[in-house]
Amino acid sequence: MKTSNPFKFSQAIARFDELNALDPVTEIYEEKILPKELIYAQRMSKMLNQLAPNASEVLQLAVRCQHIQRWQIPRASYPMTKPGYHEWRNRLKKFHADIAQSVLKDVGYDEILVSRVCSLVRKDPVQDDDEAKTLEDVVVLVFLESYLGEFVASHADYEIAKFEDILVKSLRKMSKEGRSSITKLIFLPDELELVLRSALAKV
Structure with a gap:
């Protein structure tokens, strides 16, 4: 997979991983005990590489931060109803996109790329x-x-x-x-x- 700026890209991925590494819930992955959301992010990137090895930098970034710090907003914080579920999911989309925006701006990505990544993370129609x-x-x-x-x-x-x-x-x-x-x-x-x-x- 190619990137327009390998340094910015590696910085962004590292920042995403640092944030997901704070997940208090752990699982076993490849014989190691790792934070759950860090594992999910790595699985997402691995699958993207298998499915679309020529994926754009934007898509690679969006895939890596899909669930970033998801544990911060647990399902139980919303009513256990269908409307409550949809409200929770919509809140998560904005939450993930906001974190992605902050990280990508901090490492120096331009507004066009940041906006596009966030749109994918929010699943804008x-x-x-x-x-x-x-x-x-x-x-x-x-x-x-x-x-x-x-x-x-x-x-x-x-x-x-x-x-x-x-x-x-x-x-x-x-x-x-x-x-x-x-x-x-x-x-x-x-x-x-x-x-x-x-x-x-x-x-």
């Missing part, structure tokens, strides 16, 4: 935005590869049909190209693979 589509593809691919098993295990009361419905909604957010990459990039245990393939057939 823009028609035919290929980078926004790629970002969403990466989000879903990372979920499937690294978090689907955990999600299924934590909802043992769900019927298979409900899992399929949830997956169908996620898969519909992806581009056609993103969905076609699933079988090339994602390898799951047999029981999860069956559910995923069933969901893919319904999209």
Whole structure:
């Protein structure tokens, strides 16, 4: 992947990682105990490199800070209702974008690039935005590869049909190209693979 200014880029990535490294929740990743959101950010960058190795600098930055310091605004701080969920998600989008803006300005990026990264992080609705589509593809691919098993295990009361419905909604957010990459990039245990393939057939 190429960048217009490797020094600024490496500074920004390092700052994002420093902020995510403050996450008090840890997980095991590649035989190391690391902060949860730092792991997520690294997984996002790794998946982007697999899916779109020629991704722009803007997209690389947006991918890295998608969940930056997400633990600061826990789901429990909003009503456990559908409107409460959407309010929480919207607050997070602005929160992540505000942090990204501060970091990118501090390392010297120009306003045009900063604005574009923040727009992607906020998921601003823009028609035919290929980078926004790629970002969403990466989000879903990372979920499937690294978090689907955990999600299924934590909802043992769900019927298979409900899992399929949830997956169908996620898969519909992806581009056609993103969905076609699933079988090339994602390898799951047999029981999860069956559910995923069933969901893919319904999209």
